[in-house]
Amino acid sequence: MSMNTLEMSNVVIGESAQRDLTRDGSKLEGVYALVDPVIRRLASLNPLWIFEIEGYGSIGSRRVAMSFRVKSDGEELGTIGTTHMGSRGRVICVSNDRIGKTRQRTDSYRTESAEKAVLMAKKMFGKMNPNERISKAKDAAERVVTRAGYSKTRERHGHMSTVQEAMLSWVQSHGRDMFLKYIEQEAPLANAHKVTTSMERLEVLDLEMRTIDRVQQEFGDNKTALVIKDSGKYLVKVGDKVDLYDDNSLPLDMRMKLGMLKLVQNEEYLTDIGCKVTSEIFVLLVDELTNVSEGE
Secondary structure, eight states: OOHHHHTSTTEEEOHHHHHHHHHHTOOEEEEOTTTHHHHHHHHHHOTTSEEEEEEEEEETTEEEEEEEEEEETTEEEEEEEEEEOGGGOEEEEEEOHHHHHHOSSOSSEEESOHHHHHHHHHHHOSOOOHHHHHHHHHHHHHHHHHHHHHHHHHHHHHHHHHHHHHHHHHIIIIIHHHHHHHHHHTSOHHHHHHHHHHHHHHHHHHHHHHHHHHHHHHHHTTOSEEEEEETTEEEEEETTEEEEEOTTTSOHHHHHHHHHHTTSOTTEEETTTEEEOSSSEEEEOOTTOOOTTSOO
16 A cells, blocks of 8 residues: 555545545545556556545555546546456456447456556546547437436326326216216217226126125135035035035035035135135135034
8 A cells, every 4th residue: 555646636535435534534544555556657647637536445444545536627537446356356447438348248447467457547548539429428318318208207197197096086076977977978989888888897896806805804814614625525614623514414505605606717706605716625705604514
């Protein structure tokens, strides 16, 4: 580590790093040994470049600068820092857009050699040419335009949802009769048919959902009858009690509910009846079942 690098006129602490240091009540005492010769050499060769410290770490009790953002006339030229590289451990990392476009597996140049890092920075750091500036500006513009469109769409959707919810609430509470009158008398026939069909279907679905909710709740509370059909017998579990029935001993009300469920598709629910899981497994609501232990 060296204090000389930090004392160079074009090596400065960035605002974010300075805030963190102030909050921690600490100060930098040097530059990380791996990066120090790179920064010192480049800062000496390019006195007009600004080496802005953006990250630091601890070596024992000492705070040392770890990463730098390099600028010239306010334009960012690239970054220099460190990264881990598998079995090689921590290495020097030099990156900018130019370097990224020449690399296939990473977007940065990584090396253990300070000399190679200096050569890479000398070669690749520099103000953008017109084509590079246009390309970078295009990327920035594309991000802003895309983000703005998404942001406005999301904001509009939020406001639209608020308005639609208020409209729907009013129609449901105060304007239902007016709406139905419009559907019956003024709406195009095709639209009227679609709306009335959907309203009827909604009533059915609401009833079915109440049944599903009830079955789910009582099944979870172990209050339903689980019926398993096996070789002409019925194994029935109600709560902690298990009984075995045949067609003659199965309670009448249970038999009636099973008969109705056998007529529907698998995974279908019937109001106040229960659910057909498969052709051999059924879940029955039992609050109205009587004579569970005795056949009729």
